[in-house]
Amino acid sequence: MKPAPAKSSGKAVSKARAHCPIARSLDSFGDRWSLLILRESFSGVTRFDDFQKNLKVSKATLTARLATLVKRGILRRVPIEDGARRMHYKLTEKGKELYVIFIALRQWGDKWTFDGPPPNAVVERANGRIVAPVEVRNIDGEVLKPRDTVLVRLS
Amino acid sequence: MKPAPAKSSGKAVSKARAHCPIARSLDSFGDRWSLLILRESFSGVTRFDDFQKNLKVSKATLTARLATLVKRGILRRVPIEDGARRMHYKLTEKGKELYVIFIALRQWGDKWTFDGPPPNAVVERANGRIVAPVEVRNIDGEVLKPRDTVLVRLS
DNA sequence: CGGTATCCCTGAAGATACTG
DNA sequence: CAGTATCTTCAGGGATACCG
Numbered sequence: 001m002k003p004a005p006a007k008s009s010g011k012a013v014s015k016a017r018a019h020c021p022i023a024r025s026l027d028s029f030g031d032r033w034s035l036l037i038l039r040e041s042f043s044g045v046t047r048f049d050d051f052q053k054n055l056k057v058s059k060a061t062l063t064a065r066l067a068t069l070v071k072r073g074i075l076r077r078v079p080i081e082d083g084a085r086r087m088h089y090k091l092t093e094k095g096k097e098l099y100v101i102f103i104a105l106r107q108w109g110d111k112w113t114f115d116g117p118p119p120n121a122v123v124e125r126a127n128g129r130i131v132a133p134v135e136v137r138n139i140d141g142e143v144l145k146p147r148d149t150v151l152v153r154l155s
Numbered sequence: 156m157k158p159a160p161a162k163s164s165g166k167a168v169s170k171a172r173a174h175c176p177i178a179r180s181l182d183s184f185g186d187r188w189s190l191l192i193l194r195e196s197f198s199g200v201t202r203f204d205d206f207q208k209n210l211k212v213s214k215a216t217l218t219a220r221l222a223t224l225v226k227r228g229i230l231r232r233v234p235i236e237d238g239a240r241r242m243h244y245k246l247t248e249k250g251k252e253l254y255v256i257f258i259a260l261r262q263w264g265d266k267w268t269f270d271g272p273p274p275n276a277v278v279e280r281a282n283g284r285i286v287a288p289v290e291v292r293n294i295d296g297e298v299l300k301p302r303d304t305v306l307v308r309l310s
Numbered sequence: 311c312g313g314t315a316t317c318c319c320t321g322a323a324g325a326t327a328c329t330g
Numbered sequence: 331c332a333g334t335a336t337c338t339t340c341a342g343g344g345a346t347a348c349c350g
Contacts, residue, residue: 021264109176155274
């Protein structure tokens with residue numbers, strides 16, 4: 001496929017997106033279904049059918065989203081060794097490093113997007129203690145606020 | 156008169172989305188433009204025209220996205236006290252708490268979505284030191300990995 | 311089981327023009 | 331400056347049917 005359909009209209013990637021690591025991140029997994037698929041992945045789901053049953057997504061869409069996530073290197077497609085044509089979709093290292101983002105999104109969503117008290121909590125598996133809110137820290141472990149940091153271009 | 160209009164097609168919010176704090180988070184600010192607008196907000200931009208010039212977004216779209224962010228309580232619309240009809244769009248507390256998410260998205264995007272070395276880095280304003288990678292920690296400050304945590308429903 | 315192949319509908323967003 | 335209004339295009343995704 002061509003990377004440049006020219007045709008400026010529509011969903012062409014603007015320069016503002018192309019150079020922004022935040023936009024590039026969400027372009028990698030931030031669409032309607034990919035993050036739900038990845039949420040399932042972090043819960044241990046690996047099979048097409050399980051994704052489909054859990055998410056109630058159409059098969060065509062699921063196929064497309066899984067293919068994209070594989071192409072992006074976030075999931076890996078591995079055949080199950082059982083003689084059948086079954087497939088596993090497993091998180092790559094790149095995918096696993098989305099973990100902190102997902103936890104941060106969860107914490108913010110639980111805190112701010114429900115009317116009542118948060119309906120969920122992330123807890124330690126071993127002892128059930130609530131996980132601390134994710135924070136930005138410097139290399140000394142001190143918590144940083146928005147005004148404490150700035151972006152620099154390296155290239 | 157249909158008992159269940161259902162009207163399933165299109166972008167209706169599925170149950171999978173409605174109850175998922177991750178999906179709800181991205182539904183709040185994860186669209187094509189909102190996160191770029193918020194990126195600008197974290198850089199100190201507050202005025203319509205500055206958003207428009209920096210992002211090269213159409214005015215209609217910018218108006219719509221700003222309105223949505225205000226409605227969601229992420230931005231606040233405040234008149235500038237200069238006699239003119241100028242407006243500021245400022246981050247609310249809810250908006251400011253997106254900070255850690257944006258930093259995490261930036262770090263992941265810089266690390267994984269460029270072919271060469273990361274083109275950007277988040278550094279401390281005061282001394283230029285690279286900010287540590289955001290991590291998930293328990294209340295004792297110990298770093299947690301995906302297998303160490305689980306989601307529990309409170310309601 | 312794990313997909314393809316169509317067909318259709320919808321919403322996001324660009325372009326352009328107009329307004330107080 | 332800070333929007334509205336209108337028109338159009340386009341990609342995502344549901345529904346449905348089919349396949350090895």
